[in-house]
Amino acid sequence: MATPLIAWFRQEARDLPWRRPGFPAWGTLVSEIMLQQTQVARVVPRLEAWLTRWPTPADLAASPPADAVRAWDRLGYPRRALALHAAASAIAEQHDNVVPRNVDALLALPGIGDYTARAVAVFAYGDRHPVVDVNVRRVLARALLGQGEPGPAKAKQDLPLMESVLPADRDDAAATNAAVMELGALVCVARSPACDACPIADRCAWRAAGYPEHDGPRAPKQSKFAGSDRQVRGLVMAELRASDVPVTRSEIEPVWPDAEQLDRALASLLRDGLAVGDDASGYRLPDG
DNA sequence: CTCCAGCGCA
DNA sequence: TGCGCCGGAG
Numbered sequence: 001m002a003t004p005l006i007a008w009f010r011q012e013a014r015d016l017p018w019r020r021p022g023f024p025a026w027g028t029l030v031s032e033i034m035l036q037q038t039q040v041a042r043v044v045p046r047l048e049a050w051l052t053r054w055p056t057p058a059d060l061a062a063s064p065p066a067d068a069v070r071a072w073d074r075l076g077y078p079r080r081a082l083a084l085h086a087a088a089s090a091i092a093e094q095h096d097n098v099v100p101r102n103v104d105a106l107l108a109l110p111g112i113g114d115y116t117a118r119a120v121a122v123f124a125y126g127d128r129h130p131v132v133d134v135n136v137r138r139v140l141a142r143a144l145l146g147q148g149e150p151g152p153a154k155a156k157q158d159l160p161l162m163e164s165v166l167p168a169d170r171d172d173a174a175a176t177n178a179a180v181m182e183l184g185a186l187v188c189v190a191r192s193p194a195c196d197a198c199p200i201a202d203r204c205a206w207r208a209a210g211y212p213e214h215d216g217p218r219a220p221k222q223s224k225f226a227g228s229d230r231q232v233r234g235l236v237m238a239e240l241r242a243s244d245v246p247v248t249r250s251e252i253e254p255v256w257p258d259a260e261q262l263d264r265a266l267a268s269l270l271r272d273g274l275a276v277g278d279d280a281s282g283y284r285l286p287d288g
Numbered sequence: 289c290t291c292c293a294g295c296g297c298a
Numbered sequence: 299t300g301c302g303c304c305g306g307a308g
Contacts, residue, residue: 123293
């Protein structure tokens with residue numbers, strides 16, 4: 001299955017910044033964090049600006065976390081910006097400003113889990129590991145398991161399954177990882193897969209079975225955004241990002257009518273370290 | 289409405 | 299293991 005996938009990838013892969021020759025490992029790390037639950041099209045411009053401003057981890061570590069949160073802009077899940085700043089500090093101080101190559105060392109960094117650790121080791125350093133994201137899980141569920149959609153994520157099963165598909169050769173393994181992800185993003189998409197354009201359609205278990213409806217357990221549906229604490233947090237963060245001076249409680253209140261929910265959101269932002277301050281001194285992004 | 293190169297916590 | 303966490307495009 002790897003051979004036709006690699007051939008297809010050589011032909012059809014999108015021209016993306018992190019696939020440029022010579023793209024630094026630090027850039028790969030930043031891009032992977034930004035791409036967690038955020039689409040490629042929204043990431044690319046933020047990534048370019050980020051790397052221009054902070055070409056190495058130490059450059060980011062030398063700036064206050066507030067600058068990282070502002071540069072993150074509206075990519076969403078701003079805890080990622082805070083984690084990336086903390087990871088940059090750890091890399092600068094404990095790894096001689098070199099992004100780790102070892103998966104366990106990567107996993108020890110904040111904001112880096114099973115997916116991102118292996119993605120950096122594979123795409124930045126060319127090592128041989130299974131890289132499993134939602135695209136990979138969907139492609140494997142269909143091609144290998146004959147199921148229309150991937151069930152709830154199970155790293156214990158997903159990683160060995162992808163591993164079983166990887167060629168022995170390091171470079172071929174890395175290309176296969178990238179190819180399966182790209183196939184899931186461009187062809188084997190969630191809603192209406194373009195099986196006519198699929199390089200492995202002739203050996204897809206789901207297609208061979210006549211596209212049966214998914215029966216097993218489903219991935220949990222994500223909760224509503226409208227009216228959620230997440231929405232309120234986002235509105236408060238927008239206020240904090242926009243101000244160079246502490247924002248008073250009365251300046252924050254207009255963003256949301258429910259005072260109790262606003263309190264809850266603000267408290268959670270303080271708990272996450274995304275905001276600092278109090279009613280007396282006002283609230284601001286973390287500067288230390 | 290759903291989906292998106294997930295992570296970290298209880 | 300389930301859930302909360304952002305925001306924009308289709």
